[in-house]
Amino acid sequence: MRRLFLLLSLASCPVFAAETPLAALPYTPGLDVSAMDRSADPCVDFYRYACGGWIRNNPIPPDESRWSVYGKLARENQQFLWGILDELAKRSAGRSAAQQKIGDYFASCMDETAVEKSGGRPLKPQLDRIFRMKSKRDLPAVLAALHLETGAGGLFFRFASNQDLADSTSVIAFAESGGLGLPDRDFYTKDDDKSKELRTRYAAHVARMFELLGDPPGAAGREAAKVMEIETRLARASLTRTERRDPYRLFHKMDAKGLKALTPGFDWDVYLGAAGLSRLNVFNVTEPEFFKELDRQWQSLSLADIKTYLRWHAAHASAPLLSSAFVNEDFDFFGRALYGIPELKPRWKRCVALVDAQLGEALGEEFVNRAFSPALKQKTLHMTKQIEEAMRDEIVNLEWMSAATKQKALEKLHAIVNKIGYPDKWRDYGPVEVKRNDFVGNVARANAFESRRRLAKIGKPLDRGEWSMTPPTVNAYYDPQMNDINFAAGVLQPPLYDPKMDDAPNYGNTGGTIGHELTHGFDDEGRHFDAQGNLKDWWTEKDAREFNERAQCIVDQYAQYTIVDDIKINSRLTEGEDIADLGGLVLAWLAWKAETAGTKPESREGFTPEQRFFVGYAQWACEHHRPEDLRARALTDAHSPGKYRVNGLVVNMPEFERAFSCKAAQPMVRENRCRVW
Numbered sequence: 001m002r003r004l005f006l007l008l009s010l011a012s013c014p015v016f017a018a019e020t021p022l023a024a025l026p027y028t029p030g031l032d033v034s035a036m037d038r039s040a041d042p043c044v045d046f047y048r049y050a051c052g053g054w055i056r057n058n059p060i061p062p063d064e065s066r067w068s069v070y071g072k073l074a075r076e077n078q079q080f081l082w083g084i085l086d087e088l089a090k091r092s093a094g095r096s097a098a099q100q101k102i103g104d105y106f107a108s109c110m111d112e113t114a115v116e117k118s119g120g121r122p123l124k125p126q127l128d129r130i131f132r133m134k135s136k137r138d139l140p141a142v143l144a145a146l147h148l149e150t151g152a153g154g155l156f157f158r159f160a161s162n163q164d165l166a167d168s169t170s171v172i173a174f175a176e177s178g179g180l181g182l183p184d185r186d187f188y189t190k191d192d193d194k195s196k197e198l199r200t201r202y203a204a205h206v207a208r209m210f211e212l213l214g215d216p217p218g219a220a221g222r223e224a225a226k227v228m229e230i231e232t233r234l235a236r237a238s239l240t241r242t243e244r245r246d247p248y249r250l251f252h253k254m255d256a257k258g259l260k261a262l263t264p265g266f267d268w269d270v271y272l273g274a275a276g277l278s279r280l281n282v283f284n285v286t287e288p289e290f291f292k293e294l295d296r297q298w299q300s301l302s303l304a305d306i307k308t309y310l311r312w313h314a315a316h317a318s319a320p321l322l323s324s325a326f327v328n329e330d331f332d333f334f335g336r337a338l339y340g341i342p343e344l345k346p347r348w349k350r351c352v353a354l355v356d357a358q359l360g361e362a363l364g365e366e367f368v369n370r371a372f373s374p375a376l377k378q379k380t381l382h383m384t385k386q387i388e389e390a391m392r393d394e395i396v397n398l399e400w401m402s403a404a405t406k407q408k409a410l411e412k413l414h415a416i417v418n419k420i421g422y423p424d425k426w427r428d429y430g431p432v433e434v435k436r437n438d439f440v441g442n443v444a445r446a447n448a449f450e451s452r453r454r455l456a457k458i459g460k461p462l463d464r465g466e467w468s469m470t471p472p473t474v475n476a477y478y479d480p481q482m483n484d485i486n487f488a489a490g491v492l493q494p495p496l497y498d499p500k501m502d503d504a505p506n507y508g509n510t511g512g513t514i515g516h517e518l519t520h521g522f523d524d525e526g527r528h529f530d531a532q533g534n535l536k537d538w539w540t541e542k543d544a545r546e547f548n549e550r551a552q553c554i555v556d557q558y559a560q561y562t563i564v565d566d567i568k569i570n571s572r573l574t575e576g577e578d579i580a581d582l583g584g585l586v587l588a589w590l591a592w593k594a595e596t597a598g599t600k601p602e603s604r605e606g607f608t609p610e611q612r613f614f615v616g617y618a619q620w621a622c623e624h625h626r627p628e629d630l631r632a633r634a635l636t637d638a639h640s641p642g643k644y645r646v647n648g649l650v651v652n653m654p655e656f657e658r659a660f661s662c663k664a665a666q667p668m669v670r671e672n673r674c675r676v677w
């Protein structure tokens with residue numbers, strides 16, 4: 001009996017180990033046999049074969065909407081950063097200026113008692129500013145201040161700087177759609193029952209936030225209905241995510257006169273002046289129809305309604321920074337209802353994430369100094385060059401592309417800049433004053449610094465060294481206007497890149513990621529940009545047609561896959577990622593074969609090198625989700641779920657069929673294979 005009791009109590013033990021600050025990053029091998037499910041047939045469901053054990057052994061933590069190999073590594077990086085910040089927060093002597101900032105910022109964020117005591121008071125200056133508006137003519141100045149302080153795009157529209165799509169060397173002002181509280185315009189327009197229910201819960205949340213601001217319940221309900229009405233109008237006037245994948249649809253360059261003509265009811269001179277910008281005369285209005293609707297709204301809404309809308313968004317932007325009443329209410333909708341997350345993240349995690357978001361390069365420098373060696377940088381750079389070499393061969397040998405387009409494609413490939421690990425020059429946060437006892441003030445000052453830093457780029461020479469991801473991030477990206485690929489130090493670690501492993505899984509995993517980012521330069525979106533990063537058609541008509549036919553094969557394939565319930569992948573939205581996944585793995589395979597030419601890689605742990613390549617690939621994508629998360633992502637995520645990012649690729653690769661000796665009629669073998677690159 002005693003024994004049985006012991007077993008039972010063991011089984012009911014929480015499977016989630018207590019999280020502590022880490023002094024070193026834990027090691028997980030790049031190919032993990034225990035993460036596999038050997039009872040599955042690789043030719044029937046390769047994803048289950050490669051990831052079944054991982055999914056079984058790694059239940060979704062209570063504070064997450066999904067769990068994945070990437071997510072787990074990101075969590076470990078966070079625990080490591082926690083250790084760094086904890087130490088810097090305790091120390092007061094011998095810190096550099098940057099260390100003082102991140103240490104004291106973290107300390108101010110972790111001081112929950114102070115945060116609790118201040119309740120919703122930190123919001124008061126913003127709310128007062130809104131309250132003092134005497135007429136709609138006051139809107140531009142108030143909006144400019146709120147945009148700078150919140151750094152958010154939730155207030156009517158976004159105003160930003162970006163490279164001119166026609167001339168990537170020049171940075172101009174961008175006026176973009178925004179103004180929504182829900183994560184995408186489709187949340188406002190879909191009319192299935194689940195979407196309707198979610199909107200009802202959202203409106204109830206908005207009402208409760210007004211109550212937290214002190215409004216009586218009846219008024220709060222009416223205010224929430226008004227917010228819903230305004231946001232729904234803005235949502236309907238916004239392009240869909242899929243439409244926004246076409247860069248030509250987002251390019252409407254105009255002068256100040258043109259901008260003013262779109263929104264005659266809004267004084268841009270006042271807005272720009274208050275934002276610290278003057279004499280601007282070049283704008284890209286990404287969605288002119290949206291701004292026309294915005295103007296109609298501003299004309300027709302009463303001053304009181306505009307104030308209501310602004311109060312909601314000011315409170316929404318700051319809610320996670322305020323006392324627990326606000327934090328919990330915010331989490332109840334944006335965590336629990338929207339993504340199905342049972343528990344709020346512990347404070348340390350939210351604070352580490354905030355330092356990363358606001359002072360990310362100061363923290364990133366600490367991370368890189370401890371966790372990313374020059375040797376690792378050299379190794380991954382070598383792999384990147386090999387993948388690029390494989391792409392060169394592919395383009396040269398491509399059957400469907402004319403010599404003229406090939407030459408342009410090669411030009412573009414050669415111009416791609418490889419950025420590995422971290423920026424050459426760290427951002428200077430000098431102007432951000434960080435006080436140990438002023439958390440919300442620190443956040444506002446860091447937001448204002450970042451907003452001003454971005455706007456200050458307008459009209460200045462382009463900084464090609466800049467990164468749009470911090471070094472500890474477990475991710476990578478391709479930027480079509482910079483024409484560069486960027487791999488954060490956080491993504492070049494075990495189990496994704498494992499210097500202790502043989503080449504096969506490393507090429508499958510990190511090689512596949514490098515190939516993926518490279519292929520983005522040539523996917524349905526990236527292909528519209530040339531070697532200099534300009535939006536310019538360098539394709540012959542016939543080559544473009546040939547490309548589209550091959551891309552359509554992938555669009556049709558992924559449209560068949562179910563995400564959750566009766567929701568299928570919107571494969572027009574995921575097209576670029578799906579093309580990049582397949583192209584990436586093909587390139588990784590070729591680069592691996594080139595690297596190991598003339599050698600005879602050995603079988604290990606019962607797998608041939610070819611099998612290890614594919615299992616290594618699949619094991620980056622092991623993941624599982626809560627159903628709410630899947631539903632939300634079906635509308636917002638341009639990536640297909642992990643299962644299809646694995647099974648959807650291997651069915652297109654004859655190399656896989658051979659590696660696992662699959663038979664023609666088996667599910668992981670496709671008769672009409674897709675192939676773009």
Ligand SMILES: [Zn+2]
Pocket residue numbers: 516517520577580
């Ligand atoms: Zn991608």
